[in-house]
Amino acid sequence: MSDIILFAHPTFGVLGILAAVWVFVEALNASEANQTRIRYAALAVTICIVLAWVLGGYWYTVYYAPEKAIILKGPWPWAHNFMMETKEHLFFIPLILALYLPIVAAKRLAMNKAARMMVMVVATFVVLNGLAIEGAGAIINYGVKVAFVHTGTKGAE
Amino acid sequence: MSTTMDRTASSRPVTTATETAGVLDGAAAAFGMSATIAILFNTLLAWVKDAYDPLNSFMASLTGHHWRTHGIVDVVVFVALGYLFMHRAFRMNGMKLAALLAGAVIAGGGGLALWFVLV
Numbered sequence: 001m002s003d004i005i006l007f008a009h010p011t012f013g014v015l016g017i018l019a020a021v022w023v024f025v026e027a028l029n030a031s032e033a034n035q036t037r038i039r040y041a042a043l044a045v046t047i048c049i050v051l052a053w054v055l056g057g058y059w060y061t062v063y064y065a066p067e068k069a070i071i072l073k074g075p076w077p078w079a080h081n082f083m084m085e086t087k088e089h090l091f092f093i094p095l096i097l098a099l100y101l102p103i104v105a106a107k108r109l110a111m112n113k114a115a116r117m118m119v120m121v122v123a124t125f126v127v128l129n130g131l132a133i134e135g136a137g138a139i140i141n142y143g144v145k146v147a148f149v150h151t152g153t154k155g156a157e
Numbered sequence: 158m159s160t161t162m163d164r165t166a167s168s169r170p171v172t173t174a175t176e177t178a179g180v181l182d183g184a185a186a187a188f189g190m191s192a193t194i195a196i197l198f199n200t201l202l203a204w205v206k207d208a209y210d211p212l213n214s215f216m217a218s219l220t221g222h223h224w225r226t227h228g229i230v231d232v233v234v235f236v237a238l239g240y241l242f243m244h245r246a247f248r249m250n251g252m253k254l255a256a257l258l259a260g261a262v263i264a265g266g267g268g269l270a271l272w273f274v275l276v
Contacts, residue, residue: 061222085273089203092231100192104185114179114251121255125262
């Protein structure tokens with residue numbers, strides 16, 4: 001169960017990033033015809049990022065402690081001290097942006113240049129923060145692996 | 158607040174003065190400003206709880222983990238301020254608000270990274 005949650009967390013993160021790219025492209029070409037689609041895409045961003053938060057948060061607060069101890073004993077303690085510490089707090093930025101996105105996307109973007117710009121800015125930062133967080137997650141995972149390799153645990157290499 | 162500038166005989170949408178003036182109003186403006194503040198608050202709270210253990214422990218005692226409390230508080234700040242600004246009919250130039258939000262994201266994210274590099 002722990003592994004399913006662990007893999008579902010970045011999966012929803014990636015889906016949220018993809019949905020944010022979708023929102024950006026639709027907003028760039030905003031018209032009356034795609035207004036409804038923009039709203040659905042913005043809502044998809046919210047749902048995916050909230051699910052990434054809930055699943056990742058559950059795993060982090062329930063299962064992460066042993067992995068943290070392994071990372072700290074390994075050659076890459078910064079994988080926790082810097083990467084995880086930054087990631088766990090940085091995550092709240094795209095979360096807030098994802099909660100805000102459907103609110104501003106409810107405006108008529110084809111008629112409202114300011115709202116369209118805001119939607120594109122918010123979507124861009126969901127993508128950039130999301131990619132940074134995904135990358136950090138990969139490094140944290142590698143921090144566990146190098147710790148096992150360092151201690152000579154069989155199969156780690 | 159939003160006055161009609163043009164209405165055609167067909168059912169084509171009407172552009173309002175607010176829209177053409179580049180002003181964001183309603184929930185979009187109110188929650189845009191609350192998102193800006195909540196993002197900066199998030200970084201500030203991360204700094205303070207990391208530097209001051211009693212706060213970290215207190216936050217952990219509320220939900221079982223400081224991170225859970227942190228996330229919930231961020232969302233509460235975002236929603237509460239959003240409703241407050243909306244109640245006060247907050248409105249602002251959309252480009253300026255977008256720039257402000259972008260600045261908050263860069264400062265907030267950079268501030269977190271810098272803190273955990275230095276500490």
